[in-house]
Amino acid sequence: EPEVTQTPSHQVTQMGQEVILRCVPISNHLYFYWYRQILGQKVEFLVSFYNNEISEKSEIFDDQFSVERPDGSNFTLKIRSTKLEDSAMYFCASSELGPGNEQFFGPGTRLTVL
């Protein structure tokens, strides 16, 4: 069964450094998303992406964050100048159809900022 994959599974970085989290969405899916979950808290929407542009972003997704689809398979989240409070699980999701349809999540990347 097709699934969303994410790399790395765990990323440790120093405060102020830049990190890139990578995702390979399900191959026939056209809509891509990033969510994060701080330990013990709810899953929070960051951004959605369709047709090579951002469809929607939350208040969390400020200038520190950016997304890109560098090729036909990868979808990346870049976090510049990481802060301690960026430590969280970051989940990529994809959906075949647009707004309101089922989203399938990858296994996540645990980001630890020291």
Place this chain on the structure above:
Amino acid sequence: QKEVEQNSGPLSVPEGAIASLNCTYSDRGSQSFFWYRQYSGKSPELIMSIYSNGDKEDGRFTAQLNKASQYVSLLIRDSQPSDSATYLCAVNDQAGTALIFGKGTTLSVSS
């Protein structure tokens, strides 16, 4: 601010019993409703979606939606210890692409 509320639990049921999980949402314009299961340290796994008022059954799972009451529920029949997890209710409105999640209800099924 769109909100999704769930009782955090834990909800404890014996093996073989029915587990009932509830969720309310604030945005009356919401159109799509989902239940995800999340094991500790893992990602959300989609188990049910429901779009219309009424019941939707899939195996041991039944989702129920009442848009007038802004209420969604999930029933798990013949609960198994492997069902022990946190169940997340997520809501999406037609205007947006974002899923708004509740904090989740922790279910514990004892054998």
